[in-house]
Amino acid sequence: MAPHILLLGAHGKIALQLLPLLLSRSWSVTALIRDSSQTSEILATRPSTAKGTLDVLVDSLDAIRTQADATRV
Numbered sequence: 001m002a003p004h005i006l007l008l009g010a011h012g013k014i015a016l017q018l019l020p021l022l023l024s025r026s027w028s029v030t031a032l033i034r035d036s037s038q039t040s041e042i043l044a045t046r047p048s049t050a051k052g053t054l055d056v057l058v059d060s061l062d063a064i065r066t067q068a069d070a071t072r073v
Helices: 013-024 036-044 065-072
Strands: 005-007 027-031 054-058
Touching: 005 013, 005 036, 013 036, 013 054, 036 054
Parallel strands: 005 027, 027 054
Antiparallel strands: none
């Protein structure tokens, strides 16, 4: 089974460079961003030959106050 990671701050400079590398290695990535307008830029990082899966989650870590909130993410 391929590794699956939750990438926080997925629209940051390092994350945008890391995403295609992870996806090319068949990793599954859930990319967390705060602004839905960044979704297309995140999806564009996926190489056409990548075997990993990429899901984009629009949410804010500021709203996480309890374990139940963290489980929701």
